[in-house]
Amino acid sequence: MAQIVISRFAPSPTGRLHLGHAFSALAAHDAARAAGGRFLLRIEDIDTTRSRPEHVAGIFDDLAWLGLTWDEPPLFQSQRMPLYGKALSDLKALGVLYPCFCTRAEIAAEVAASGFAPHGPDGPLYPGTCRALTPDDRAARLSRDAHSWRLDVDAALALTGPLVWHEGDRAIPADPRIHGDVVLARKDLGTSYHLSVTVDDAAQGITDVVRGVDLFDATHVHRLLQALLNLPTPLYHHHPLLTAPDGARLAKRHGAPSLASMRAEGVDPVTLVADLRARR
Known part of the structure; x- marks a missing residue:
């Protein structure tokens, strides 16, 4: 029997999601859905000094606005x-x-x-x-x-x-x-x-880690820890980062527009999602 594909989106609630987050969330979501698999959400809130409940709520709102759904209750790392x-x-x-x-x-x-x-x-x-x-x-x-x-x-x-x-x-x-x-x-x-x-990733049964290429090098450490702890190794898919017209990475510290601000400005999420998918 073929393995069920399980992917995840794992944001940290230290600010509002922006277009780069949306691009990555869609990539992970679509990888699972295209294979008839499952898409999970993990809230990486171990940094309790920077994580905020309002940002957790914002993640839920932003993903719902993009039309994304997940197949289990979100996992919170702080727990x-x-x-x-x-x-x-x-x-x-x-x-x-x-x-x-x-x-x-x-x-x-x-x-x-x-x-x-x-x-x-x-x-x-x-x-x-x-x-x-x-x-x-x-x-x-x-x-x-x-x-x-x-x-x-x-x-x-x-x-x-x-x-x-x-x-x-x-x-x-x-x-x-x-x-x-x-x-x-x-x-x-x-x-x-x-x-x-x-x-x-092991506890959630993640089979395919879909994330930005900025985390490619971290995988070397994760593979070593998997071997030491006798944990399974998922497949990895590191996608290119979404960039602005000037080539700069879209990130919060570079002034990337938040999804909340785009929603408030009346941006059509269906059109936005289609545009982001076309950029993969």
Whole structure:
């Protein structure tokens, strides 16, 4: 029996949706519907300092205005912290995590002092300061100092061996080293984007992750976490980003119009959706 295609749209409620969000939501929705599958909605609200209830309501309103429906009640990441904690404990038991006590300022200073630091997709890589701490030093500081938890990528790859993931029908060698030792649990949250997304895609049975190409590099980390946690690996489809006429990415910080403002101005959603689909 063929596998049922299950896709998802997973916005963060830190502002109103804009055209770029609509483009991505439609891509994920249409991929599922074209295959007779299911489309799910996940609210990625782990950042409780920036997430707002009014933005959650706005997401529902905006998607309804576009004519999109989802097949299960929305999943809220803020309600799933114990599951992320369990995944974190499993990774600790594997010996692939270490506590990091560095502040951003301390990391920046160490990178600057080194004169050269390898760069990844998000900038200079973490220099590994806390990875070098002795077990006694770690134990002493754990009891008194705030800390995040980082993934020891080399130790993790030593357990998993080489990995691949599939972009459509292309096999992509996973190279999580490009990100260095990423944070899997922030000091203030107890989880991170990488960890929560990986756990939730598996929990929701997502078979096809349809998202923007800006998240392509994150997939290298997600594939490693799937292998460590014995989770299934979905197919990935990273679509091009929607851009303005000048070539700039449509994003909130670049002044992209919100769907709410377009609705208030009387924009016809049927015409808008047809135009967005034609741009894929």
